[in-house]
Amino acid sequence: MAGTWIEVDLDALVNNYQEVTKHLHPESRCMAVVKADAYGLGAVEVALALEQVGCEAFAVTKVEEGLILRMQGIKGIILVLGPSAPEEWPEAVKAELQLTISEISSIAELNKVCSDLNKEVSVQLKLETGMGRTGFRLSELEELALTLADTPRLKVMGVYTHFARAAQRDKSYTLEQYEQFKSMTSRLEELGINPIWQHVCNSAAFLDYPEWHHDFVRIGTLLIGHYPGPGFGGKLNLRDPWTAKSRIVHLREVPKGTCVGYQSIYCTKSATQLAVIPVGYADGFGLAPHFVPQGWLDFLKIIIKNFAALFGIYLSQERIDLNGRTVPVAGKIGMQLTVLDVGMQECSLGDEVRIPLRRTVANPRIQRKYKQNGRIFSERILEEGVSRVSTEYSR
Numbered sequence: 001m002a003g004t005w006i007e008v009d010l011d012a013l014v015n016n017y018q019e020v021t022k023h024l025h026p027e028s029r030c031m032a033v034v035k036a037d038a039y040g041l042g043a044v045e046v047a048l049a050l051e052q053v054g055c056e057a058f059a060v061t062k063v064e065e066g067l068i069l070r071m072q073g074i075k076g077i078i079l080v081l082g083p084s085a086p087e088e089w090p091e092a093v094k095a096e097l098q099l100t101i102s103e104i105s106s107i108a109e110l111n112k113v114c115s116d117l118n119k120e121v122s123v124q125l126k127l128e129t130g131m132g133r134t135g136f137r138l139s140e141l142e143e144l145a146l147t148l149a150d151t152p153r154l155k156v157m158g159v160y161t162h163f164a165r166a167a168q169r170d171k172s173y174t175l176e177q178y179e180q181f182k183s184m185t186s187r188l189e190e191l192g193i194n195p196i197w198q199h200v201c202n203s204a205a206f207l208d209y210p211e212w213h214h215d216f217v218r219i220g221t222l223l224i225g226h227y228p229g230p231g232f233g234g235k236l237n238l239r240d241p242w243t244a245k246s247r248i249v250h251l252r253e254v255p256k257g258t259c260v261g262y263q264s265i266y267c268t269k270s271a272t273q274l275a276v277i278p279v280g281y282a283d284g285f286g287l288a289p290h291f292v293p294q295g296w297l298d299f300l301k302i303i304i305k306n307f308a309a310l311f312g313i314y315l316s317q318e319r320i321d322l323n324g325r326t327v328p329v330a331g332k333i334g335m336q337l338t339v340l341d342v343g344m345q346e347c348s349l350g351d352e353v354r355i356p357l358r359r360t361v362a363n364p365r366i367q368r369k370y371k372q373n374g375r376i377f378s379e380r381i382l383e384e385g386v387s388r389v390s391t392e393y394s395r
């Protein structure tokens with residue numbers, strides 16, 4: 001019996017996919033972004049569930065992720081968004097992954113790999129318009145066109161770019177990126193490159209710019225039931241597929257003044273019960289991305305939080321749902337154990353609690369239980385501590 005697990009409701013996921021397709025331009029298609037293990041939900045299970053309801057295209061960051069999907073039976077388009085390395089290309093070509101090209105130097109070599117295999121590869125060109133990450137710049141397009149003219153094994157299927165600030169209130173940067181994308185695609189056309197597909201939208205741009213849906217929209221965040229930022233809420237009828245649960249594995253009544261956890265930052269204010277759950281920051285619990293203030297109000301909030309902590313008041317402490325009531329975490333979250341102050345409410349060893357666990361940082365080893373029609377029908381467990389030791393480097 002697992003002490004901590006995550007229930008993934010595939011009906012909610014499918015609902016979110018259908019909400020997206022309902023609002024999609026009729027000529028566009030939804031490419032499900034299932035990178036990073038589908039943001040923690042489980043890439044294989046998510047892709048299989050979406051393919052069953054008609055999703056025809058998937059995107060991942062790495063070749064390795066794409067190969068897993070293909071091996072597990074995904075038949076649709078699998079686009080690798082990130083850069084890939086020559087040693088990955090033979091497998092990628094054989095598995096018919098679509099590779100993103102964002103470097104002129106890789107083109108001839110990829111063509112050679114395809115010739116050796118007597119195969120072709122579908123590629124998509126990434127254009128850099130303001131993300132500052134990967135992609136061709138306007139000044140490189142001429143050389144790109146010349147190089148592609150000599151590499152018949154590469155089929156240029158698409159051209160795309162990625163927005164840096166689509167989820168932000170100020171839209172001017174996004175508009176500039178789009179303008180840049182349009183002038184770059186016109187330049188490519190002049191140079192004789194006419195990719196079949198164009199796509200630019202992530203979740204935020206999909207919601208804000210129906211006129212930019214083009215041939216695909218690349219959607220991750222909305223599928224997993226989140227909005228890309230404040231100000232988008234309520235635009236779709238999203239459901240949350242994710243519930244993280246743990247159970248009480250230790251329970252004690254303690255007197256007033258009992259100190260809890262590292263640094264004793266928490267002491268009980270009255271007689272109470274302390275419950276231990278087997279989850280901690282090694283599981284991703286209590287971890288959040290570094291928060292960058294977006295203006296003075298945010299900055300003030302950070303100051304107040306830190307100031308309060310100096311006086312032993314923890315404003316950002318996680319709260320846990322126990323039998324329909326929220327209870328606070330007592331003290332610091334540990335590596336794999338966390339203490340809850342559950343008060344005097346009736347509860348027992350083995351009781352389930354719901355925990356706020358961020359999807360993208362949840363440890364992949366935590367058991368995932370997949371639900372459909374309200375029933376759990378499959379599980380995923382990765383064994384702890386299992387690894388193969390390479391002897392290649394031993395003396």
Ligand SMILES: *Cc1c(COP(=O)(O)O)cnc(C)c1O
Binds near residue numbers: 033081220221
């Ligand atoms: C992650 C990613 C997406 C999906 O973005 P969401 O905002 O999660 O929908 C789309 N395109 C690229 C290139 C990405 O890396």
